[in-house]
Amino acid sequence: MVTIKDLKFSYSKKQQPLFQDLQCELPSGSIVGLLGKNGAGKTTLLKLMIGLLQPTEGSVRIIGEQPWDRHPSLLQEVYFLPEEFHHPGISIGNYVKANSGFYPRFDEELLQRLITDFELPDNKRLNQLSYGQKKKFLISFALSTKCRLLVLDEPTNGLDIPSKSIFRKVMAGSLDEDQLVIISTHQVRDVENLIDRVLMLEKGKFIMQKSLFEISSNLQFATATSPEGENVLYHEMVPGGYKVIRPQTGGSSSVDIELLFNAISNGTEKMREYVK
């Protein structure tokens, strides 16, 4: 559904390109976590995907179309939730009336259910809601558009602890097989058990693009009393022992995304080889 080919991008001719020769293929039916340190280029990549920025060279295609062409048939299939946003001083009902018409499969019933799940007040204007409440409204609106591509930049920022678990629940329960969700986040714990594919950016390149199934087929995530054990690729001290990553030897373990992120950012070349 998303195909990135030989993508090069610079903000200006004087600067070094931010991306050089990026390649990526993302299928529908997935929830992808886009990870990377501050300044790695996550927001820039999202803007290239939704057509707010133009590739310097190479191409980005969404459902076969170039987002930079901003063709209405594609725009009605793409929803972007930015990290920062401004709401007009109108009610939720009027906002929905004014904006839902852009999305042909907009699901009003789903929106009402999500507004109830997130316990949003329905008697206030959008600009009178708290930051977290505004965010929860936009997440609800995004899911209700039923767009083929949902791009969410730091969706859990500003959400309280119960709302984060509602977020995971509604994401898992509101998506169809033909949709693709890309979530850019630093809050990896918030999206654990939700994402099924990880993209990791570093210095203008993807240093990992793998499904969680592929990761858990190659790597084992465990706890240990010593960091010196056989085959330990990476370890981190935690109260009472160590979290370790080892090559997979046939058992199964769930992927600890935060540990994996630290391991790839700070670990050895050998560690990186396992996720290439």
Ligand SMILES: Nc1ncnc2c1ncn2[C@@H]1O[C@H](COP(=O)(O)OP(=O)(O)OP(=O)(O)O)[C@@H](O)[C@H]1O
């Ligand atoms: N409009 C712009 N003009 C020039 N450079 C920019 C512009 N926007 C971003 N950059 C630069 O591009 C790089 C990537 O920025 P981007 O916002 O995409 O990173 P990010 O991974 O989303 O960061 P963060 O995790 O801090 O949000 C940074 O070095 C940033 O300074």
